[in-house]
Each structure stands twice: as C-alpha cells, then as structure tokens.
Amino acid sequence: MSGPLRLVPGEWDALPALPRPRTGTRVRPSWAEDPIDELAERLVEQIASAVHPYEVAALLESDGLTGDQITGRYDRPDLFTLAEDLYVRVPRHYPQPPPAPDPWRPDTVRCALRGLVFALPGLAYVLGAGLWQGPADVTGLIVSGLAAWAWNQALSHRAHLRLAAGGPSAAARTLGIGASAGAVGAAGIGLLASGPGTGAAFAAGQSCYLAAASVLLVLGKERALLATLVPAAAGGAGAWLQRPSDALAVVLLLSTVVLSACAAGHAVRAALRSGAPPSAGSRTGLLSSLPYGLFGLAAGTLAALAGLADPLSVVVLTLSMGFAEWLLYHFRSLSLAALRAATSLRRFVLLELRALALCLGAYLALLGVGSLAVDTRPGELLALGAVLWTALLLQAFSLAWLPALVPLAAAAAEAGAAAAGLSLDPLQLICRSAAAAVLAVAAARLLTRPTAHR
Structure with missing residues (x-):
C-alpha cells in the first residue's frame, strides 16, 4: 500500500490546470x-x-x-x-468646512456701555432744570439740540466712511473739523432762539458735549465718555433726593462738558498720530451723508414731540437704545446664519422674515415692559420705537434715503400740527404707525434679497 497510486489513462488530463505565476509578480x-x-x-x-x-x-x-x-x-x-x-x-463624502467666525456677533459689553452713555445725559437735564428761565430757554435747548443731532448724525456717517477708507487718522481729521463747526453752529442757533442768558449757556454746553460724544463714539472710546458723564449723572441722580444749589449744579455740568471736550481732543490727537493721511481716491461726496443728517433731525423731532406729550416715554426710549443696538448686530448675525443654512431662495426669505420679526418683536416687547413700568401710553411709544429701530436697521445696510424721508414726513406732520395748536393724541399714533408700517414692509422686501447682505 506504500507504492504509487495507479492512475487511469486520461485521468491526468481531467485535473484542473494550476495558474502559473507571471515573472516578477x-x-x-x-x-x-x-x-x-x-x-x-x-x-x-x-x-x-x-x-x-x-x-x-x-x-x-x-x-x-x-x-x-x-x-x-x-x-x-x-x-x-x-x-x-x-x-x-470608497463612497463619496465631502466634509463641510469648519464654521467661519461670525463678524456680526453682538458685543454685549460694548452695547451696554453705549446704552449707558445714551441714557445718562438725560440726568443732566434733571440737574439743570432749575437754571432755565422761561419757555425761551427751553426753546433754545430744543432747537440747538435738534441742530446738533442732525449735524452729528451726518458727521458720524462721514467719519465712519473716512475710518474705513483711511483709518483712524483720516476719521480724526474729519471729526476734529466737523465736531468743532457743529458745536459752534448749534450753540449759535440756541443763542438766536433763546437770547442771551442761562438758556443760551446751557445750549452751548449741550452742543459742546454732543460734539465731543460723537467724536468719542466714532473712535470707540465709550469708556472714556462714560467717565466724563460721572459728575452730571451723579448730580442728576442726587437731585431726585435733594436738589443741589445752582452753583453746584453749574460746576457739575461744566465738569462734564470740560471733561468730554478734553477726552475728545485727546482721542483725536492720538488718532492723528496713528497713521498716514488717506489717498485722494478714498474721498466721497458730501451728499452721501445728507440723509443721515435728515434722519437725525427727524428722530430728534419725534423724540422731542413725544417728550412734550409724555416725558416718561422718552426716558424709556432712551434707556432702550443699548438693547436696540445689540439687536441690530444680532439681526446681522442671524442673516449670515440664514445665508449659510438656506439651500433655496424661498428658505432664505423665510429665515430672514423670521429674524426680522424676532428682533423687532423683542425690541417692542422691551418698550412695552418699560411703558408698563412707568405707567405711560404704550401705543405711541411702540410705534416710535418701531420707526426708529427699523430705520436704523435699513441704514445698517446702506439704505439711507428711505429711512430718512419716511420719519421726516411723520415728524413734519406732527410738528405742523403742534405749531397749528392741534391735538397730537390721535395724530401721533397715526403718523408713527404709518411710518413704522412703511419701513417694516420695506425692510421685509429689501432685506430678503441675498444681494443686500454682501
């Protein structure tokens, strides 16, 4: 059994052929x-x-x-x-790139600081109320304040253009000349309206402070501006408990004016040393800043008329400005997120309308809570808040003329009625609601275009 197996003839040929390896393989x-x-x-x-x-x-x-x-x-x-x-x-798989940083993420601390510097100057009027001598002084304050608001709004826009084109030094040149001219002009208007006296002096101090505040805000010096407000704000807060003497009130008010002027001058000098002058190609026409000045005039007129009818509503409106600015940044952030998330135009439109409703609704809710807290009329306040916030939103997207002309028309109608001695109770609500509706529709139509968010 140990011998070789006998194979049947032809059986070898039936075996399967073994593959032979190739040479070198x-x-x-x-x-x-x-x-x-x-x-x-x-x-x-x-x-x-x-x-x-x-x-x-x-x-x-x-x-x-x-x-x-x-x-x-x-x-x-x-x-x-x-x-x-x-x-x-390998199946196809295309990983998404890491999320880019959000340039519009709101800076809560900065918005809170700006809200404080918007609200605290109101205490200066509480502190200086005993210095006014009749309606002429009040008229001078209002007229010079409106002129200063209009001028400084246009100046701030132009300074921001120069800041983007040529850096802080270019903005400082514009601010140094424009703020000085605006302060002198507004003070002169106050003098013409009220005549020589304490009203004219208060109007001059108000004009100087508003010019200095515009300089500091454009150059990002909110903390310095807040520090300059300490004397007037402390005196105004203490006046609720015990009114200080006229001499002390003057000292506190002058301290704030002088400190703000010195801080603005220091900020301008520091910015001038920071870089070279811009090229000639970076200059823009003066007309581009005109609608921002008109909006400042309209907003100031609407706020002044609101204060005449209900002073507490202006207090609530002023205190809400920091949150309003935070919501402007938040809307830009939501718009950027919508651009990244939407895969169709319809989806982007829905996300953008939702963002608009969310931000505007949050701001109006804050105003509503404030009106309930101080027991003031909510209708006119909510309508005014909607006008101002929506106009500022459109301006943030470089849409200038519509948010200037619509509030200006409402302000002109209210001012004409007040000059004619007519009651403002129904007219204010009608004019402001109509203006708010026009601006809201415009925002919903214009900002739902992806090209508006370039």
Whole structure:
C-alpha cells in the first residue's frame, strides 16, 4: 500500500490546470487580505472627498507610490487603474468646512456701555432744570439740540466712511473739523432762539458735549465718555433726593462738558498720530451723508414731540437704545446664519422674515415692559420705537434715503400740527404707525434679497 497510486489513462488530463505565476509578480493567496482595501482604509478621508479618479491618482503619486508597487503589491497595470479602483471602492463624502467666525456677533459689553452713555445725559437735564428761565430757554435747548443731532448724525456717517477708507487718522481729521463747526453752529442757533442768558449757556454746553460724544463714539472710546458723564449723572441722580444749589449744579455740568471736550481732543490727537493721511481716491461726496443728517433731525423731532406729550416715554426710549443696538448686530448675525443654512431662495426669505420679526418683536416687547413700568401710553411709544429701530436697521445696510424721508414726513406732520395748536393724541399714533408700517414692509422686501447682505 506504500507504492504509487495507479492512475487511469486520461485521468491526468481531467485535473484542473494550476495558474502559473507571471515573472516578477507575487501571487496573493485567496485567503489573504486585499492590499487595495488596506490602502483605501489608510487614505479613506482624502479619497472620499475626491471628485474624480485623477485626484486619487495625484494623491497616490504624492504619497510616493512606485510603479513596481502598483504592478507587484497591488496587481494593477498602472497608476490610473489603481486610482479608479480606489475611487469606486470608497463612497463619496465631502466634509463641510469648519464654521467661519461670525463678524456680526453682538458685543454685549460694548452695547451696554453705549446704552449707558445714551441714557445718562438725560440726568443732566434733571440737574439743570432749575437754571432755565422761561419757555425761551427751553426753546433754545430744543432747537440747538435738534441742530446738533442732525449735524452729528451726518458727521458720524462721514467719519465712519473716512475710518474705513483711511483709518483712524483720516476719521480724526474729519471729526476734529466737523465736531468743532457743529458745536459752534448749534450753540449759535440756541443763542438766536433763546437770547442771551442761562438758556443760551446751557445750549452751548449741550452742543459742546454732543460734539465731543460723537467724536468719542466714532473712535470707540465709550469708556472714556462714560467717565466724563460721572459728575452730571451723579448730580442728576442726587437731585431726585435733594436738589443741589445752582452753583453746584453749574460746576457739575461744566465738569462734564470740560471733561468730554478734553477726552475728545485727546482721542483725536492720538488718532492723528496713528497713521498716514488717506489717498485722494478714498474721498466721497458730501451728499452721501445728507440723509443721515435728515434722519437725525427727524428722530430728534419725534423724540422731542413725544417728550412734550409724555416725558416718561422718552426716558424709556432712551434707556432702550443699548438693547436696540445689540439687536441690530444680532439681526446681522442671524442673516449670515440664514445665508449659510438656506439651500433655496424661498428658505432664505423665510429665515430672514423670521429674524426680522424676532428682533423687532423683542425690541417692542422691551418698550412695552418699560411703558408698563412707568405707567405711560404704550401705543405711541411702540410705534416710535418701531420707526426708529427699523430705520436704523435699513441704514445698517446702506439704505439711507428711505429711512430718512419716511420719519421726516411723520415728524413734519406732527410738528405742523403742534405749531397749528392741534391735538397730537390721535395724530401721533397715526403718523408713527404709518411710518413704522412703511419701513417694516420695506425692510421685509429689501432685506430678503441675498444681494443686500454682501
């Protein structure tokens, strides 16, 4: 039984033929792992994000894969065949890029500081109320304040243009000349309206402070401005408990005016030393800043008329300005998120309308709570708040004339009625509601265009 087995004639020919290895090629047993799968697993992230096999070929070549490895280890005739095999084996997967930083993320601390510097000057009027001598002084204060608001709004816009084009030094040149001219002009208007006296002096101090505040706010010096308000704010807060003497009130008010002027002058000098003057090509026409001045005039007129009818409503409105600015930034942030998330125009429009309703609704809710807290009329206050916030929103997107002319028309109608001796009770609500509706529709129509968010 130990001898060789006898084979039937022809049986050898029936056996299956064994494959012979090619010269220079190592045969991989059937039970061994496929080295192409190993290669695909090692380079899975890069291969999954490829949009064509040629990208995989370039990846393999940059990985140092040689021709001998391709034909020997991976048993493929050339690089492109191996790349096509890898491209087919690995499913497509295109990872999303990491989220970019949000440039419109609201700075809560900065908005709170700006809200304080918007609200605290109101205490100066509480402190200086005993210095006014009759309606002429009040008229001078109002007229000079309106002139200063209009001028400083236009000046701030122009200074921001110069800041973007030529840096802080260019903005400082504009502010140094424009703020001085505006303070002198507003003080002169106050003198003409009230005549010589304490009213004219108060109007001059008011004009100087408003000019200095505009300089500091444009140059980002909110903390310095807040520090200059300490004397007048402390005196005004103390006046609720015990009214100080006229001499002390004058000292406190002059301290705030002098400190703000010195801080503005220091900020301008520091900015002038920060860089070279801008090129001639960066200059823009004066007409571009005109609508911002008209809006300042309209907003000041509406606020003044609101104060004549209900002074507490102006207090609530002033205290809400910091939150209003925070909401402007938040809306820009929501708009950027909508641009990134929307895959169709319809989806973007819905997200943008939702953002507009959310931000405007939050601001009106704050005004409503404030009106309930001080027991003032909510209708006119909410309508005025909607007008101002929506106009500021449109201005933030460089839409200037519409948010200037609509509030200006409402202010002209109310001022004309007040000059004619008519009652403002129904007219204020009608004019402000109509203006708010026009601006809200304009914002919903214009800001739902993706091109508006460039």
